[in-house]
Amino acid sequence: MLQSFWAIGLVLLLVGCDFPRDSNGALSRIRREGVLRAGYCERPPWVENTNGNPEGIEPQLIERFASRLGARVEWTAGTESSLIEALRVGQIEVLIGGFLSDTAWASRAAISHAYKEAKVVVSFPTADSVRALTDLEGAVVAYRPARPDFAALITSREARPEARNDWRGQIAVAYEFELSEDVHRSRPLKTEKHVILVTSGENGLLYALDHFLMRPGQLAGANKS
Incomplete structure (x- = not known):
């Protein structure tokens, strides 16, 4: 009887969980509104600022990722510190800039799978x-x-x-x-x-990004010069 109650409780727990879950529903909002808000700081060749527009390896990755979500990218340029704060408060959902897996910003952002x-x-x-x-x-x-x-x-x-x-x-x-x-x-x-930063707590978005980055051939055709 005790095992039966335990099994029922486990089923209810699993049904009630929507894992991975976003703390503020970023992934749902992106899909609903069709806009992924991304920040970038220049760090060639990963991100290059050309006439006010981001180009290079990582902007191309984010553009492709947004397309898979049925969204366009709304870009914001800035310094690392200002964009980290924008990421923390949810003004942007992702941040690129040639960041490494041992980034000093790890305590203030979620970190993607190392894609390169x-x-x-x-x-x-x-x-x-x-x-x-x-x-x-x-x-x-x-x-x-x-x-x-x-x-x-x-x-x-x-x-x-x-x-x-x-x-x-x-x-x-x-x-x-x-x-x-x-x-x-x-x-x-x-x-x-190399990694991409995501707003902390947005686990669904991070999971979707990791799934995208781990797909074979995502770097194919990226600008590497």
């Missing part, structure tokens, strides 16, 4: 310029101006960072997938796991 592992490398323009990492001391190493984190990485190797928009053809720090076929003229520095 990207190798950061130091590349050399010619075979004659190839050096071991231990030989970078004092060398001038280029990086994109919009990537101050790469400058810090270069400095940590006791090399001299130089911001350059035309970094190709120089000794430079970049992502391996940004290089030409001459990947053998590069040396690994680190591997990053």
Whole structure:
């Protein structure tokens, strides 16, 4: 008899649960209104601001995700701190900006599945310029101006960072997938796991996003240059 009551209680519990559930109904609202509110901060090549419009790998992913929900994307640009606050209070539902799985904002946002592992490398323009990492001391190493984190990485190797928009053809720090076929003229520095941030408590939306990101081929055709 006790087992019967336990079984009935379990069934009622399962029926009453709608898991995963959004705390504020974000996923239902997006589907109902046809609008996904997304924030972005520039961090090439993941997000690039072109004439006030987000372009790059992650904006394309979010556009595709919104399309699967039957929605369009309403974009908001800003700084990380301002957009994190907008995400926290529900003014936007998702936030992109080349965020990593170990982001310092983890306490203020939900984090998606790591959809991409990207190798950061130091590349050399010619075979004659190839050096071991231990030989970078004092060398001038280029990086994109919009990537101050790469400058810090270069400095940590006791090399001299130089911001350059035309970094190709120089000794430079970049992502391996940004290089030409001459990947053998590069040396690994680190591997990053890239994620997208979602408003905390919006579990249904996070589940839908993770399901989308884990589908094979989602990065196919994304702008990687």
